[in-house]
Amino acid sequence: MPPPRRRPAPDPFAFPYRVDRAVDSLVVADHPALHRPALEVGARDDPRLDRLIDRMIAICAAAPGVGLAAPQVGVGLRVAIVWPPGADDLRDPTAPVVRPDPIELVDPVLVEVGEEVVWDAEACLSLPCVRGLHVRRPERVVVRAADRHGRMHEFAASGFIAEIFSHELDHLDGHLYPERAGELVYDPDFRPHAGEA
Ligand SMILES: [Zn+2]
Numbered sequence: 001m002p003p004p005r006r007r008p009a010p011d012p013f014a015f016p017y018r019v020d021r022a023v024d025s026l027v028v029a030d031h032p033a034l035h036r037p038a039l040e041v042g043a044r045d046d047p048r049l050d051r052l053i054d055r056m057i058a059i060c061a062a063a064p065g066v067g068l069a070a071p072q073v074g075v076g077l078r079v080a081i082v083w084p085p086g087a088d089d090l091r092d093p094t095a096p097v098v099r100p101d102p103i104e105l106v107d108p109v110l111v112e113v114g115e116e117v118v119w120d121a122e123a124c125l126s127l128p129c130v131r132g133l134h135v136r137r138p139e140r141v142v143v144r145a146a147d148r149h150g151r152m153h154e155f156a157a158s159g160f161i162a163e164i165f166s167h168e169l170d171h172l173d174g175h176l177y178p179e180r181a182g183e184l185v186y187d188p189d190f191r192p193h194a195g196e197a
Pocket of ligand 1: 123124125126167171
């Protein structure tokens with residue numbers, strides 16, 4: 001009998017789903033990646049990190065969404081995209097006319113949480129058929145994170161953009177917005193779209 005073959009160690013960056021079917025590559029609801037804390041990336045300037053972030057941006061654009069966290073594509077690493085909307089997104093009247101570039105967050109840390117709390121409606125690309133009402137979020141957050149090259153950035157956000165940061169950071173800790181929602185509305189025809197994360 002040949003010796004048992006040793007399985008290669010799993011690659012934490014491996015992207016388990018096809019990116020050319022962008023929206024189909026999102027994992028939903030009870031997928032385990034959505035419910036456990038993601039692991040620190042640590043390394044920077046890794047071509048696998050480049051590939052993961054590029055694919056997440058492509059998926060976020062295709063969905064379309066205003067943010068995406070790696071667990072939503074089945075990757076359990078602390079990587080997220082926050083992509084503030086442009087003026088065509090009616091949810092945010094203060095949005096700039098030209099949509100800004102996506103913000104890359106690698107190993108983001110919440111360094112400040114404002115005391116003021118807002119209760120807004122929310123949905124998630126990973127939770128079709130449901131919307132949250134009165135979702136509790138800080139009105140202001142400050143987040144420190146690396147970009148894909150390891151450069152550190154600090155982002156101070158308020159209002160809708162702070163809600164996106166908070167939503168994505170929750171994903172990295174295995175939390176979904178229903179935990180913060182005062183009410184959930186089930187609607188079998190509802191599909192998250194632009195303005196969701
Ligand atoms: Zn989400």
